[in-house]
Amino acid sequence: MITAKHITKSFDTLNVLKGIDLEIRKGEIVSIVGPSGAGKTTLLQILGTLDKPDAGKILYDNTDVGSLSDKDLAAFRNKNIGFVFQFHQLLPEFTSLENVMIPALIGKVSSSEAEKSAKEILDFLGLTDRMSHKPNELSGGEKQRVAVARSLINKPSVIFADEPSGSLDTRNKEELHKLFFDLRTELNQTFVIVTHDEQLAKSTDRIIHMTDGVIVS
DSSP states (O other), X not given: OEEEEEEEEXXXXXXXXXXXXXXXXXXXXXXXXXXXXXXXXXXXXXXXXXXXXXXXXXXXXXXXXXXXXXXXXXXXXXXXXXXXXXXXXXXXXXXXXXXXXXHHHHTTOOHHHHHHHHHHHHHHTTOGGGTTOOGGGSOHHHHHHHHHHHHHTTOOSEEEEESTTTTSOHHHHHHHHHHHHHHHHHHOOEEEEEOOOXXXXXXXXXXXXXXXXXXXX
């Protein structure tokens, strides 16, 4: 589904990625692990089209995302890619429901349809009674479940998660990890997860080990 070919990336004189080749298959849950500075987050951002490589290609099925204009790339990202970050990045002035609706509204979905879809997802994730709450009224685990709901609203091909459970306590961490696998079972959802959590990594279908900008196994 996703193919990375010979991806390189540097920041000034620092070579962060040194020729990455990688394939992600539909319905896989893949973890990317390695020490700090290995290039994990940079690779995730490039795979997720948030950043561009210096050289190489990213293919989604037959689409070379590097050939898209900025406008077309933004539309492609909105439709095909979801993101979950360590600190959820919910907008504090909006309710859970409104936060989840935002990507759909950006994608030109009608307000009524976006609201209907957002309510269905929040209900599926056990957040029916938290829809009208703003982020400061939610627990850490609830915030991340809202962030997962937001990532799902446009039915993306893949969800990229960067240390998604890094700020959670043990119980919420375990619940979030279970949620990822439930979503794969229910929706055949693909996940690519950067994590330092050994328990999560060991439970994924495949572990990609990175060191010094290269995949070592």
